[in-house]
Amino acid sequence: MAIIIQPVQWVYLWWKVLRSFKMTPLPKRKVSSARRDRRRANDFLTPNNLTVCSNCGEVRLPHTVCPNCGYYKGREVINVTKEAKKE
Numbered sequence: 577m578a579i580i581i582q583p584v585q586w587v588y589l590w591w592k593v594l595r596s597f598k599m600t601p602l603p604k605r606k607v608s609s610a611r612r613d614r615r616r617a618n619d620f621l622t623p624n625n626l627t628v629c630s631n632c633g634e635v636r637l638p639h640t641v642c643p644n645c646g647y648y649k650g651r652e653v654i655n656v657t658k659e660a661k662k663e
């Protein structure tokens with residue numbers, strides 16, 4: 577006596593097979609070259625070049641007045657103590 581599987585049972589078995597499949601997560605669409613390049617734009621940033629102040633020895637950005645002592649190129653440009661008092 578052969579076992580006859582009803583069509584309803586076939587559907588049920590097929591569903592079991594389908595649900596047992598676990599597809600790996602895949603990107604929905606291709607990443608465009610513009611988007612890829614925008615993402616990579618920040619990958620190779622170089623840190624700011626810092627120099628040491630000749631007056632006080634504080635680390636500062638080049639070509640800027642020292643925020644610590646207010647000196648630039650060996651002369652006082654801003655009076656840091658007065659600026660601090662005003663605030």
Ligand SMILES: [Zn+2]
Pocket residue numbers: 629630631632633634642643644645646647
């Ligand atoms: Zn300085």
